[in-house]
Amino acid sequence: MSELNQKAVAKYQNNFLKEVEERVEDGEWVSMCMQCGVCAGSCPLGPHWEHSPQKIFRMIMAGKRDEVLTSDSVWMCTSCYSCIVRCPRKLPITHIMHGIAHYAHRLGVAPKGQPTRELASVFWKNLVKTGRVNELKFSLAVYFKDGFSQGIKNLLGMQGIALGLVKAKRLNPMEIIGGHKCKDVGGIQKMLAKAKEIEDRRQGYTS
Ligand code: SF4
Ligand code: SF4
Numbered sequence: 756m757s758e759l760n761q762k763a764v765a766k767y768q769n770n771f772l773k774e775v776e777e778r779v780e781d782g783e784w785v786s787m788c789m790q791c792g793v794c795a796g797s798c799p800l801g802p803h804w805e806h807s808p809q810k811i812f813r814m815i816m817a818g819k820r821d822e823v824l825t826s827d828s829v830w831m832c833t834s835c836y837s838c839i840v841r842c843p844r845k846l847p848i849t850h851i852m853h854g855i856a857h858y859a860h861r862l863g864v865a866p867k868g869q870p871t872r873e874l875a876s877v878f879w880k881n882l883v884k885t886g887r888v889n890e891l892k893f894s895l896a897v898y899f900k901d902g903f904s905q906g907i908k909n910l911l912g913m914q915g916i917a918l919g920l921v922k923a924k925r926l927n928p929m930e931i932i933g934g935h936k937c938k939d940v941g942g943i944q945k946m947l948a949k950a951k952e953i954e955d956r957r958q959g960y961t962s
Contacts, residue, residue, distance in 0.1 A: 886937030
């Protein structure tokens, strides 16, 4: 975390719930959780997670800052919305889980090598470049992120699916040359930079 970002969170050091309420998307809802466990029981990934949403919210209230911000579990949410539909207190659980993941990423404390985080990073870089996702380049970037030989293995493993997609006109090999892009790429990039600047200023971050 940069020195200025350390200063930006210093006032919360002993009150993680307050920090979440003020800096995490929809974080002001966390204290409404009554620990009924419905979200934990409804989440399709529940048995595979270390920390269910119920546990994460309890940990926030208990001030377990490091454990929450470095949790792999907040990166595992697939946005299926089962929890939101069933929560008796109507907490926007999905948004809070993504909000915590995003917050940890911005602070530079999110778990390194977390697959969902890596995928999101590759997706974002691909999208920002032209204003549209180039599916072929995106897939290749994901397959080759762990080196050339692993990339070839990944490609061979997926060749049947790739050929099927090409046949069904869902994947265009010509996209590797340039692909489609938005008319005003520079305008989109300026808009995203401005949005980031506004968010940084509002939350007292620096990058
Ligand atoms: S379902 Fe809602 S109230 Fe119940 S534990 Fe989950 S977040 Fe808390
Ligand atoms: S939206 Fe996320 S946290 Fe909620 S049930 Fe689905 S996977 Fe689990």
